[in-house]
Amino acid sequence: VSTQSTGPLHGYHTMFAIARSALRAPVRRTFAASASASVHTLPDLPYDYNALEPHISAEIMTLHHKKHHQTYVTGLNAAEEAYVKAPTPKERIALQAAVKFNGGGHINHSLFWKNLAPTGSPETKLSGGEFKEAIEKAFGSVDAFKKELNTKTAAIQGSGWGWLGYNKATKSLEIVTTANQDPLLSHVPIIGIDIWEHAFYLQYKNVKPDYLNAIWNVLNFKEAAARYKEARSSS
Amino acid sequence: MTYELPPLPYAKNALAPHLSEETLNFHYEKHHRGYVNKLNQLAAEKPAWAGKSYEELIKTESGVVFNQAAQIWNHTFYWKSLSPNGGGAPTGKIAELINEAFGSFDAFKEKFSAAASGHFGSGWAWLVRDDNNKLQIVSTHDAGNPIKDGHNPVLTCDVWEHAYYIDFRNDRPKYIATWWNLVNWEFANSNLK
Numbered sequence: 265v266s267t268q269s270t271g272p273l274h275g276y277h278t279m280f281a282i283a284r285s286a287l288r289a290p291v292r293r294t295f296a297a298s299a300s301a302s303v304h305t306l307p308d309l310p311y312d313y314n315a316l317e318p319h320i321s322a323e324i325m326t327l328h329h330k331k332h333h334q335t336y337v338t339g340l341n342a343a344e345e346a347y348v349k350a351p352t353p354k355e356r357i358a359l360q361a362a363v364k365f366n367g368g369g370h371i372n373h374s375l376f377w378k379n380l381a382p383t384g385s386p387e388t389k390l391s392g393g394e395f396k397e398a399i400e401k402a403f404g405s406v407d408a409f410k411k412e413l414n415t416k417t418a419a420i421q422g423s424g425w426g427w428l429g430y431n432k433a434t435k436s437l438e439i440v441t442t443a444n445q446d447p448l449l450s451h452v453p454i455i456g457i458d459i460w461e462h463a464f465y466l467q468y469k470n471v472k473p474d475y476l477n478a479i480w481n482v483l484n485f486k487e488a489a490a491r492y493k494e495a496r497s498s499s
Numbered sequence: 500m501t502y503e504l505p506p507l508p509y510a511k512n513a514l515a516p517h518l519s520e521e522t523l524n525f526h527y528e529k530h531h532r533g534y535v536n537k538l539n540q541l542a543a544e545k546p547a548w549a550g551k552s553y554e555e556l557i558k559t560e561s562g563v564v565f566n567q568a569a570q571i572w573n574h575t576f577y578w579k580s581l582s583p584n585g586g587g588a589p590t591g592k593i594a595e596l597i598n599e600a601f602g603s604f605d606a607f608k609e610k611f612s613a614a615a616s617g618h619f620g621s622g623w624a625w626l627v628r629d630d631n632n633k634l635q636i637v638s639t640h641d642a643g644n645p646i647k648d649g650h651n652p653v654l655t656c657d658v659w660e661h662a663y664y665i666d667f668r669n670d671r672p673k674y675i676a677t678w679w680n681l682v683n684w685e686f687a688n689s690n691l692k
Contacts, residue, residue: 335669422621461660466668
């Protein structure tokens with residue numbers, strides 16, 4: 265499985281590629297003794313740790329990026345290295361959970377940082393255009409879209425993610441959720457919202473709805489619109 | 500019949516400095532109580548399952564009803580698995596059984612800690628026994644409860660992030676290490692056959 269990293273700044277294309285590569289049927293390939301897994305790295309945050317205040321605190325952003333996401337990157341590198349070296353299918357299968365968990369964590373969080381933007385920045389405005397029209401068409405209104413995404417994300421029992429996803433088969437925008445760190449594979453990810461407790465607990469404690477309302481102030485709709493355009497054109 | 504939140508076996512500051520009063524306040528009053536409130540909300544619609552015990556609901560229900568019932572049960576068991584007078588090496592029958600099943604307390608401690616800290620996502624680490632008091636470590640995901648699989652729980656450690664985030668942030672292994680300072684061996688012994 266080829267998962268080339270391109271350095272500190274991961275384009276979302278790379279993330280789509282990573283997600284897509286997870287869908288490929290297992291390739292029969294003999295790994296040469298010198299083959300090594302790619303080294304994944306933690307992408308830089310596109311803004312300062314305090315840029316999303318007061319909606320998401322600097323403390324949360326710092327821990328979330330430097331600790332949680334870093335752990336997924338480190339874990340993914342270790343799991344992939346072990347996977348490549350595993351001499352039997354049984355041993356490879358035993359490692360798949362770690363690859364999925366850490367790989368999914370890396371994919372999801374890389375997408376997440378990019379679909380957030382500094383408080384008050386122009387990217388946080390959902391301006392008129394193809395994307396906004398598509399949302400209104402799919403959900404009735406932007407408010408209805410917000411309500412559905414927040415409700416479905418809050419309803420996740422345990423850890424997971426709420427997504428606005430693009431369904432290539434039906435050419436429509438839909439709300440979907442994934443459990444744990446499962447990557448979104450059924451749809452093209454447009455907006456992801458992390459509902460793991462580490463994403464909000466220090467600031468919002470058990471009150472998930474408050475976090476979900478607050479995050480709407482820092483969603484990057486410009487990035488979302490770009491992902492939507494890319495998804496549409498690559499259908 | 501309404502479901503009630505069982506009282507905490509000790510004061511909210513009783514587990515400090517290991518687990519803070521703030522953690523117990525949120526964990527008990529918001530999370531644990533929240534599950535009870537939600538179950539009562541669901542039961543108010545008078546469905547067939549209303550009034551059944553948590554154990555029955557755990558064994559027979561699924562989805563949101565199971566989640567509330569299981570999480571109420573799990574948290575009650577968790578509070579009892581901890582004690583202000585807990586910690587240290589096991590004593591009594593549980594100590595023998597641990598040595599039988601795992602070789603030594605240290606070996607058990609290592610295995611249980613690994614299960615707890617290595618669990619991917621939300622869930623619980625359990626020490627369970629079978630009808631012959633043979634001990635085993637199992638982990639369950641999210642609201643999962645081992646009685647559904649026919650196990651008899653002996654001790655549990657909550658590894659949902661809300662259990663440790665206030666006191667330990669992302670450092671789950673440090674939280675697990677702290678759990679060993681509070682583990683209630685008396686409660687463990689009371690769960691044996």
